[in-house]
Amino acid sequence: MSSIKGKDPAEGSSSRSRRQDPHPPAAPLNRYELQKRRDWNTFCQFLKNQRPPVAMARCNSSHVLDFLRYLDQFGKTKVHSQGCAFFGQPQPPGPCTCPLKQAWGSLDALIGRLRAAYEENNGSPETNPFASGAIRMHLREVRESQAKARGVPYKKKKKKKKNVQIKDLTDPSSS
Template sequence: MSSDQNFNGRSEIGEGSSRGGGSGGGSGGGLIIPSDSKQPPLAPPQLSRYESQKRRDWNTFGQYLKNQRPPVALSHCNYSHVLDFLRYLDQFGKTKVHLQGCVFFGHPDPAGPCTCPLRQAWGSLDALIGRLRAAYEENGGLPEMNPFASGAIRVYLREVRDSQAKARGIPYKKKKKKRNTPIIKANKETSNFPMQ
């Protein structure tokens, strides 16, 4: 608050430019509030879902590094730590990935339960790496030193994608955008133009 707004321990909150004596009589349009009254603190702006998730992922990865024996400083983190983190996350996965010897290997809709492990889905890992890659640079990391942008991470994600697709019998193909081109057929009977 500027010093010209303080007046004997009171704050003046005016509307518009009412300080210079507005139209009509009265006290100039300002509202006098004692300075000892408490104003509610301003809440920080609401983060988007993506920003909230990115912050949680970044904190989780930082905690993972701290829990290593010996603890790993973020400045010493490299792609091998990231790969270990991705493998560690598999224990919390919810996607059934059939093993080569399983009777349901290669079947998209298995008929019954099996003992194959649950893993993190490829799409979840891919999105996670994207968020961590952005968070690394937002937290002062150099783009050329970003362990989440390493070629080894891309290779790992590609292998996970391909193995999960094969195990579930769903070949991964990049989806192409379909073009909606209207097909116009000329019909002699319904034409509005007279035939000559």
């Protein structure tokens, strides 16, 4: 036991240990926040590796499209080309030489995280390159081409209408 009563030996006697830390430990990040940070760092590294390097202030939708095309080389989704014998078949009977690409859902989620990260890193929503029409169009084209290649048409889920009954405030008997 310590010779100083009431103190933990690891705490010591410095006055700093008694003061409140101005930067308390941050709460641990959840999976989404960790992935968003990794995605942001990967995109920033991609911009630095461009020749010449691109500053975030100069980043536009063409840089984002280049990044998405770059990521295709790490994809795991088989996307059959139109000349492939298995084009349009949901369950191809054998292997083919068609490329692996990033799945549309993965790209869509990535763009959502990067869009949020851009604004969290002091980017203006008006200049957000991840929110541009060119990116939305690219994602739509990827979704449609992958659906055709698999022979599974993409159908947007329709939102269910809520049956909400609103009381007639003018009718005293409805209260």
